[in-house]
Structure formats: C-alpha cells, structure tokens
Amino acid sequence: MEDQPAGGQGAGGNSTAPDGGDQAPAGLTLRYDPHGPNRDCGDFATQAGAQAFFEAAGGPARDPHRLDHDHDGVACESLP
Numbered sequence: 001m002e003d004q005p006a007g008g009q010g011a012g013g014n015s016t017a018p019d020g021g022d023q024a025p026a027g028l029t030l031r032y033d034p035h036g037p038n039r040d041c042g043d044f045a046t047q048a049g050a051q052a053f054f055e056a057a058g059g060p061a062r063d064p065h066r067l068d069h070d071h072d073g074v075a076c077e078s079l080p
C-alpha cells in the first residue's frame, strides 16, 4: 500500500519507481499511476480491474478519473 501525498507537487527527485516491464498485456489490471493518462471505463476489461484502479486513485472521495459517475462507490458497473 502506498501513501500518496495529498495534492501538490512534493514528489521531489525520487524517480526510482519499480519499472519491471511496462508491456502489460491488454486486459490485465491497470496499475494506478498518478502521472498516467486519464482513464475511462473503456480502458478496463473488467469491473474488478476498474474498481482496483478506482480505489488506488483515491476511491469515491476523489475519483480523479471519474470512473464512478453515480458516486455509489462502485466503479464502472457497466463492465463485466
């Protein structure tokens, strides 16, 4: 579990993110990346994958990617 500093650019110069193979096959769970592109439900193959990303991104309190349009805490309920 990683604690993201709340808001702001206080990351400093620590860029030693584990980077073992960023060629994850499509359909596997997308790891939340605070510097990654905006994600939509269409980027996820499954609801569980979207949910994991949604929670890693801050959960219903933040939902920066707007994966939970109706704010019920369940991301992308239209996915299988």
Ligand SMILES: [Ca+2]
Residues within 6 Å of the ligand: 067, 068, 069, 070, 071, 072, 073, 074, 075, 076, 077
């Ligand atoms: Ca929802």
